[in-house]
Amino acid sequence: MTLRIPLLLTAEIVPFAICTERLAVLLVQQATTWRLPGGPVGGEEDLDAAARRHLAEQTGLGEIYLEQLYTFGEPNRDSGQRAVAVAYYALVRAGFSLADAVPAIAETRWVAVDDMPVLALDHAAIVTLARRRLAAKLAYSTIALQLMPECFTLSQLQAVHEIILGELLDKRNFRKRILALDCIEATGEMARQYGHRPARLFRAKRPGQVDFIK
Amino acid sequence: MTLRIPLLLTAEIVPFAICTERLAVLLVQQATTWRLPGGPVGGEEDLDAAARRHLAEQTGLGEIYLEQLYTFGEPNRDSGQRAVAVAYYALVRAGFSLADAVPAIAETRWVAVDDMPVLALDHAAIVTLARRRLAAKLAYSTIALQLMPECFTLSQLQAVHEIILGELLDKRNFRKRILALDCIEATGEMARQYGHRPARLFRAKRPGQVDFIK
DNA sequence: ACAAAAGTGTTTTTGTTACACCCATGT
């Protein structure tokens, strides 16, 4: 009952951010192929901790929203060895500078989800699932705030929703809905965009927290 | 990068059914404690397959709805050894007789979720999470049909919803909603309950399938 | 005749969608 099979247990992370008006994933280059950041879970390491550690080591990202997605364990998902992957997705706030973070040890690149190269193993399937989950969660949680910088305008928040959902939203209805959720508050500051009226800046009321709606 | 840590990977299953008007879980007795059915994943075995196999071996249940829930991997969840559990939940149709199934090799018992004994390891937390997921899924899928026998009355289906949600529902609104989903059809038969008017029997249009709503 | 659950529509309330103009700023 306590037999231990030889297997490789890994944590793999899909780090999402909005880059240049598109939903993008941070990929890591390994030899000639691209893969998700991630790697083996340590012998005494928590799964979430392993995911955070690999993300930090390979990309410099830390202190971000992380959520377990699904565990992939088909016997043949990695040719040659038995590998089980606990997949996560992470949300990176726009404006977060990778340069601020510890220099990454691997070559990394933000790639738009609609324009992904061939990925290692079943990583493409992991990205697809993560994307579906993220889009679904927009409808019943305040998860989009995890993609926003500390201060943001309502138009920026709306754009994030539109990019993830892939459809345009009505400005007045969107604002009504978001403000009714009571999850953001005006800072009192104004965004100094030029060429038009300045926009009010908002911040999350509970920055780290994702609330459920209804 | 390919180091293999010695660890025990298991699949654990929360088998739900409606028993005597309550939501119940099938537990397995091991020595003096109760635990969820489940056990080690084989070296060349798919995770889902391992879950189905252990469920069949330990309880005789087969051919039922099964869905991955979450993977638990805290280093200390099992004292002494590193154990990672991929948790599943399963739905057993009311009226399914365990006697029909292969004789179970372990002592098993259906226990109401509100009346659970102390369980091994973190199995209580797994049950709690599974229960939340099941209740949430009622709202946006036809998953409740997986708990019904082949033929059932609308009142029986309503009772299942009420038991899982823990609240009473309006009969007319419930029927309107369910019938609008176009997921069940009348068989033409009547249920011969005694002492009152017979009820029309229904069956699922797509028995194995769980549809999403909206 | 009575008890017990089955069956059936309409009204009210709530939430969602559609929609157009003025405002503040930089050039």
Place this chain on the structure above:
DNA sequence: ACATGGGTGTAACAAAAACACTTTTGT
């Protein structure tokens, strides 16, 4: 003055909730 995105309310519609009586059977 004009170009640009910021900001605002209301009416129509759809969906959800509230609500009570008649029907069919067994005893």
